[in-house]
Amino acid sequence: MFSLTVRRHFMIAHSLPREAFGPAQGLHGATFVAEVTFRRRALNADAIVLDIGAAGTIIEEVLAGLNYQNLDEHPDFEGKLTTTEALAEYITQQVAARIKDSNDGRELAGVDVTLRENPDAWATYSLDLTA
Numbered sequence: 001m002f003s004l005t006v007r008r009h010f011m012i013a014h015s016l017p018r019e020a021f022g023p024a025q026g027l028h029g030a031t032f033v034a035e036v037t038f039r040r041r042a043l044n045a046d047a048i049v050l051d052i053g054a055a056g057t058i059i060e061e062v063l064a065g066l067n068y069q070n071l072d073e074h075p076d077f078e079g080k081l082t083t084t085e086a087l088a089e090y091i092t093q094q095v096a097a098r099i100k101d102s103n104d105g106r107e108l109a110g111v112d113v114t115l116r117e118n119p120d121a122w123a124t125y126s127l128d129l130t131a
Helices: 019-025 052-064 084-099
Strands: 002-014 028-040 108-118 121-128
Touching (some): 052 084, 084 121
Antiparallel strands (some): 002 028
16 A cells, blocks of 8 residues: 655644633634545556645645634534544545546545644544445
């Protein structure tokens, strides 16, 4: 299995209004590093998983809808907790939806998104695709 990972960062505001989240129950900001990994069983005709520039553009498009946003007011998260894990799943689904109909996208085996809140804490969501 081959993989290509591209990373970008984004900043959000949100609250996690449940007792389990302690001080994060209130509105606060977070800066994430998003590492998006594209997996493929065999390289394409150009001997790559996916063009790095194209991968970066897709990620930037997805993150543009989140960057500097208060996720408590974002329509895609109405009634949902915006935990790191939930955001990783959301970004994975959005990236997969944008790439699925491209030539390389149809050959991908999966997409993984790791969100790093800091060097010591991160969460990952993996989506297997039918390649």
